[in-house]
Amino acid sequence: MHPARKQRLYIVLFIVAFASIAIGLIVFALRQNLDLFYPPSKIAAGEAPLETHIRAGGCVLPGSVVRSTTNLDVEFEITDGPAKVKVYYSGILPDLFEEGEAAVVSGKLNPEGHFMATQVLAKHDENYTPPEVADLAGEGADHQKTCEVISYDS
Amino acid sequence: MIPELGHFSLILALFLCVLLSIVPLVGSYTNQTVLMKSSTSLASGFFVFTTLAYICLTIAFAQDDFSVKYVASHSNTLLPIYYKLSAVWGGHEGSLLLWAWMLAGWTFAITLFSRHLPLEMFARVLSVMGMVAVGFLLFTLLTSNPFDRLLPDQPREGSDLNPLLQDPGFIFHPPMLYMGYVGFSVAFAFAIAALMGGRLDSAWARWSRPWTTVAWVSLTLGLALGSWWAYYELGWGGWWFWDPVENAAFMPWLVGTALIHSLAVTEKRGVFKSWTILLAILAFSLSLLGTFLVRSGVITSVHAFATDPARGVFILGFLLFVIGGSLTLYAFKAPQVKSVSRFSWLSRESLLLGNNVVFVIITATVLLGTLYPVFADMLGWGRVSVGPPFFNFFFVPLMFIVCVLLGIGPMVAWKKSPLKNIGGLLLKPLTISIVIGLVFPFLYADEYSISAAISVMIGMWVATTTLAEVIHKTRNAPSFMAGLKKLTASFYGMVLAHIGVAITVLGVALNTIYSDQKDLRLAPGSVVTVGGYEYLFYGVKEVKGPNYIAQEGRVEVTKDGRLIAELKPQKRNYLSGGNSMTEASIKSSFLRDIYISLGEPLQEGAWAVRVYFKPFVVWIWLGAIFMSIGGILAISDKRYRAHVKRKQEKLAATQNLAGAS
Numbered sequence: 001m002h003p004a005r006k007q008r009l010y011i012v013l014f015i016v017a018f019a020s021i022a023i024g025l026i027v028f029a030l031r032q033n034l035d036l037f038y039p040p041s042k043i044a045a046g047e048a049p050l051e052t053h054i055r056a057g058g059c060v061l062p063g064s065v066v067r068s069t070t071n072l073d074v075e076f077e078i079t080d081g082p083a084k085v086k087v088y089y090s091g092i093l094p095d096l097f098e099e100g101e102a103a104v105v106s107g108k109l110n111p112e113g114h115f116m117a118t119q120v121l122a123k124h125d126e127n128y129t130p131p132e133v134a135d136l137a138g139e140g141a142d143h144q145k146t147c148e149v150i151s152y153d154s
Numbered sequence: 155m156i157p158e159l160g161h162f163s164l165i166l167a168l169f170l171c172v173l174l175s176i177v178p179l180v181g182s183y184t185n186q187t188v189l190m191k192s193s194t195s196l197a198s199g200f201f202v203f204t205t206l207a208y209i210c211l212t213i214a215f216a217q218d219d220f221s222v223k224y225v226a227s228h229s230n231t232l233l234p235i236y237y238k239l240s241a242v243w244g245g246h247e248g249s250l251l252l253w254a255w256m257l258a259g260w261t262f263a264i265t266l267f268s269r270h271l272p273l274e275m276f277a278r279v280l281s282v283m284g285m286v287a288v289g290f291l292l293f294t295l296l297t298s299n300p301f302d303r304l305l306p307d308q309p310r311e312g313s314d315l316n317p318l319l320q321d322p323g324f325i326f327h328p329p330m331l332y333m334g335y336v337g338f339s340v341a342f343a344f345a346i347a348a349l350m351g352g353r354l355d356s357a358w359a360r361w362s363r364p365w366t367t368v369a370w371v372s373l374t375l376g377l378a379l380g381s382w383w384a385y386y387e388l389g390w391g392g393w394w395f396w397d398p399v400e401n402a403a404f405m406p407w408l409v410g411t412a413l414i415h416s417l418a419v420t421e422k423r424g425v426f427k428s429w430t431i432l433l434a435i436l437a438f439s440l441s442l443l444g445t446f447l448v449r450s451g452v453i454t455s456v457h458a459f460a461t462d463p464a465r466g467v468f469i470l471g472f473l474l475f476v477i478g479g480s481l482t483l484y485a486f487k488a489p490q491v492k493s494v495s496r497f498s499w500l501s502r503e504s505l506l507l508g509n510n511v512v513f514v515i516i517t518a519t520v521l522l523g524t525l526y527p528v529f530a531d532m533l534g535w536g537r538v539s540v541g542p543p544f545f546n547f548f549f550v551p552l553m554f555i556v557c558v559l560l561g562i563g564p565m566v567a568w569k570k571s572p573l574k575n576i577g578g579l580l581l582k583p584l585t586i587s588i589v590i591g592l593v594f595p596f597l598y599a600d601e602y603s604i605s606a607a608i609s610v611m612i613g614m615w616v617a618t619t620t621l622a623e624v625i626h627k628t629r630n631a632p633s634f635m636a637g638l639k640k641l642t643a644s645f646y647g648m649v650l651a652h653i654g655v656a657i658t659v660l661g662v663a664l665n666t667i668y669s670d671q672k673d674l675r676l677a678p679g680s681v682v683t684v685g686g687y688e689y690l691f692y693g694v695k696e697v698k699g700p701n702y703i704a705q706e707g708r709v710e711v712t713k714d715g716r717l718i719a720e721l722k723p724q725k726r727n728y729l730s731g732g733n734s735m736t737e738a739s740i741k742s743s744f745l746r747d748i749y750i751s752l753g754e755p756l757q758e759g760a761w762a763v764r765v766y767f768k769p770f771v772v773w774i775w776l777g778a779i780f781m782s783i784g785g786i787l788a789i790s791d792k793r794y795r796a797h798v799k800r801k802q803e804k805l806a807a808t809q810n811l812a813g814a815s
Contacts, residue, residue, distance in 0.1 A: 003496070004496060007496065011507075015511065018511065018515070019515075022515050022518070022519070025547075025548070026518075026519055026522055026548070029544050029547045029548065030522070030523075030526060030540065030544060032543075032544075032547075033540060033541055033543045033544035033547065034526075034538045034539075034540060034544075035538060035539050035540075035541055036536060036537070036538055037536065037537035037538065037539070055539065067756065069756075069757060070675070071675055072673050072674075072675055072753075072762055090673070091673045091764075092673050092753030092754065092762045092764050093753070093754060095725075095734050095735065095736055096734075
């Protein structure tokens with residue numbers, strides 16, 4: 001074979017081999033590092049895996065926020081209307097965390113079905129609701145007002 | 155009246171761009187000098203009218219003209235004047251105007267600095283810039299006009315600029331970032347013009363190289379500013395989040411980095427020509443994709459996209475047109491391009507090819523991680539998010555490879571280098587970095603960290619090999635100083651940029667490994683010790699700002715009885731209502747930052763306070779500054795200046811011939 005062609009062939013082979021290893025790794029890593037989102041009703045129904053890193057979100061149930069008086073532990077409940085889930089967290093809550101407003105938590109479910117959060121996210125600003133939470137109110141609902149229209153009686 | 159004037163100027167600019175994208179191009183194919191020469195005046199007109207439009211919007215902000223919808227939703231009479239002026243790019247419509255203005259600026263700069271180009275090439279480059287401008291101006295005018303009025307019910311007061319944006323970082327970060335983003339359009343225009351003419355030689359690479367480097371420098375600074383801003387303004391001590399919006403700007407930077415290296419090979423050796431062209435197309439396409447991701451709302455939710463599809467569909471269409479069009483042109487023209495010279499496995503060419511491949515792979519992983527949630531949502535696989543672990547999983551080892559190659563690359567000669575020569579040169583740097591790497595964790599912390607040892611090794615490897623290369627280059631000079639004087643500006647540029655990489659790598663790694671954070675409950679008068687520092691909390695009092703009221707805490711930081719800093723973190727409530735903002739207080743120094751932010755008030759005057767100890771964090775941005783200075787030095791090299799150009803061109807031509815034979 002012509003030396004130039006030979007060199008080109010090696011380069012192509014090298015790139016193909018390298019790219020396939022890369023793609024394989026990407027797929028593997030994606031499977032490992034995806035955080036799935038579950039609304040409270042699915043968690044309550046037992047559809048969410050335990051002890052796996054997941055995210056959940058809903059509206060913070062008014063009156064459910066309880067703070068410790070000695071440290072930064074806090075517990076609250078999030079709801080999507082039909083169901084609610086208890087969340088435990090230790091640390092500083094974001095600026096825009098409020099009762100009756102949307103929040104997204106990430107962490108793991110313990111065997112009792114309680115959510116042990118390692119991170120709590122609230123809205124970016126007063127006009128924004130996390131898309132996952134907005135979806136809970138159903139398609140076409142006004143994104144801004146999800147937590148105002150949700151019923152907290154259940 | 156002024157907003158209408160602005161609107162009208164923008165429309166005029168659009169018409170000039172339509173002409174710019176057609177007339178000089180037709181001229182270049184029919185060989186009519188008059189038509190080709192019209193490109194200069196058309197491009198200048200585009201710049202003048204876009205500038206006028208930009209000034210009109212700025213005036214509307216300065217005068218608090220709340221009858222303009224965009225002003226009413228992004229400004230407020232209480233806003234300090236410097237924020238009013240920068241609020242122009244505080245939202246979607248104004249950002250696009252800034253985009254268009256930057257594009258006009260770059261186009262105008264081509265007419266000023268690239269006059270020495272052959273007329274045909276010059277006309278085509280400007281035509282391509284015109285086409286890009288048509289797309290963006292149409293997008294601005296049709297879907298996001300910043301001059302829309304709110305009449306007859308104009309509000310008395312504006313709803314204020316987002317408090318997050320009311321910070322000096324906001325004045326510098328977006329223009330810098332956009333300058334880099336948009337700057338890749340020049341590299342793109344040169345690539346397309348070269349493809350049209352089928353003239354891809356080292357002269358082409360030399361012409362487009364300074365432009366690409368300027369764009370890359372702006373983007374580097376823009377990203378660094380953004381990361382620094384996020385660090386001190388978001389209040390939670392992070393400096394990079396792998397957030398889609400960050401990724402959108404980071405991907406063009408990654409490909410841009412590959413591009414400036416590949417351009418070097420094309421200029422010096424005349425190989426990788428079609429690869430370089432492809433990278434130029436890719437860099438600009440990723441800039442456009444970034445704009446699409448950020449501006450269409452597709453990232454927050456595909457549903458958000460569906461509720462306001464006009465914008466997203468427009469950019470998507472434009473994106474497809476640009477990528478599809480340029481790749482089609484590439485497919486037809488690139489096979490005609492032949493490389494003239496060959497190189498062996500151990501040569502600078504191969505190592506730079508390695509650099510390119512790794513950078514492109516990093517870009518691919520970032521792209522996949524960024525887009526995957528969008529696809530998953532679209533295909534109904536549920537809502538997923540791809541977090542930092544995914545990105546780090548690839549980024550860290552791949553950057554490790556880049557750093558290893560970076561140490562060897564500059565040492566190796568073009569074409570071919572015998573293995574034992576390089577081995578001799580690399581032995582000393584290798585030993586020094588391994589020793590320093592192994593010793594550092596002992597001296598720095600009580601607990602030995604293997605990852606710190608590896609990080610220091612790799613950082614030192616980049617630094618010491620770069621310095622060894624300087625020493626090697628000056629070995630034949632009568633004295634070291636005399637040798638230093640003889641080195642070219644572009645060599646110094648490379649040295650500085652690579653030292654910058656070492657600094658950033660060390661900063662990122664050591665910060666990640668040794669950072670410490672504590673959430674504390676602090677009652678007034680209480681003392682807490684974290685990492686050898688004592689924090690005395692004096693409580694919180696109320697202070698007034700121009701447009702906010704803040705709760706300001708006072709914390710004294712002491713170490714071994716010595717006062718280190720008095721920090722005053724704030725919790726601000728803006729008078730325009732709504733948001734409260736955490737304003738961290740930071741004591742910065744070369745080796746570590748102490749960073750305090752106020753959480754929420756607890757009972758009896760106590761506050762939740764977060765204290766961070768952030769070692770080496772300023773190194774991250776210091777490295778970026780080094781890289782940028784390196785880039786600027788590289789383009790100040792005299793071979794890019796017009797008056798020596800002819801001589802150089804002859805020289806290049808003879809070299810090419812020599813290379814071919």
